[in-house]
Amino acid sequence: MRFSQGVEWMLHSVALLAQAPAGMAVSRRVLAEHYGLPEPYLAKPLKALVRAGILTASSGPSGGFRLAGRPEDITVLDIVEAVEGTSPPFICQEIRQQGTAGLSPAVCQKPCAVATMMDHAHQAWRASLRGITVVDLVKSTPKAIRDRNRADFAARLSG
């Protein structure tokens, strides 16, 4: 059980987009070069973020991606679920209703204890990620790096 790499890529990319000057769009190519990632495949998770309403995309020269809303309103959970999907990792197959000891559907109207507890754990995981916003992510990065990113963006705007 492992998350796709797109999760890490998008968490870092969104944090980087939050550091861009207001109104500036960052292209897929710039993101790929910034982190040394395979550029074509970045399209897949980026598109997922656009569909989820986290990013907006614009075409043409000086086009690219930018945040759709305020960084303090975007949680890490939003990003992770936009890439990985909202489906929980554990999906009850109701095996208690099958086999020689199969239970009648009448008895199984309430979810079984296994499914309930796995769901509780999943909600605990979600709550942990929902408590962190993109602003928190940016604040956690060392100031020297943020300064360098700012200078990098400024150079791109002028050049």
Add this chain to the structure above:
Amino acid sequence: MRFSQGVEWMLHSVALLAQAPAGMAVSRRVLAEHYGLPEPYLAKPLKALVRAGILTASSGPSGGFRLAGRPEDITVLDIVEAVEGTSPPFICQEIRQQGTAGLSPAVCQKPCAVATMMDHAHQAWRASLRGITVVDLVKSTPKAIRDRNRADFAARLSG
């Protein structure tokens, strides 16, 4: 991102094994018929539980699987991690060290904020599952079902 089906199978199977009379071994075939599962493939996750020390296996007639320890000492987390592995779903690839904006290893001695928070969420998930034992699982099943399981095991012992 989805758990393998073996997780659900083993959670139910261990709960069922906990209801068996002391010393009685339940074979793979009985488990498969009980839940209507593909019998040959049950071997894989069952073997994982044996390797993890949760179950013990015995060969020959009247052989099968039984709990290795007391049900109150076996947590749900033990079972899930025995089947799925202990590797966390998010593994930091340190992309901040790559690309044109790659950071020097000296700056990256402390894990990045993304990895730290994903790990916190994973630990919250583990803590939730660690708080539930097999005894809790059995107690959560309706009494009528437990009685039927007990009668079923008794019939198997005599017949």
Add this chain to the structure above:
DNA sequence: GTATCCCTACTCGGATAATTCTTGTCCGAGTAGAGGAGG
């Protein structure tokens, strides 16, 4: 009647194919900006 031996049949364990999902890649549609021509 009892103890011993053998044999059958049932068990788990590892090695082996088919399928689904993630990963990686390519090319086409669309658009904004730059440059040149005309007024």
Add this chain to the structure above:
DNA sequence: CCTCCTCTACTCGGACAAGAATTATCCGAGTAGGGATAC
């Protein structure tokens, strides 16, 4: 000098292969129990 038009080049989006992990399956090694036999 200003405005309009065209053209270029850069962008995203969807469709297309390759590899890996999960799912599913088979057959062989080992063992415990039952039955027959000898004492």
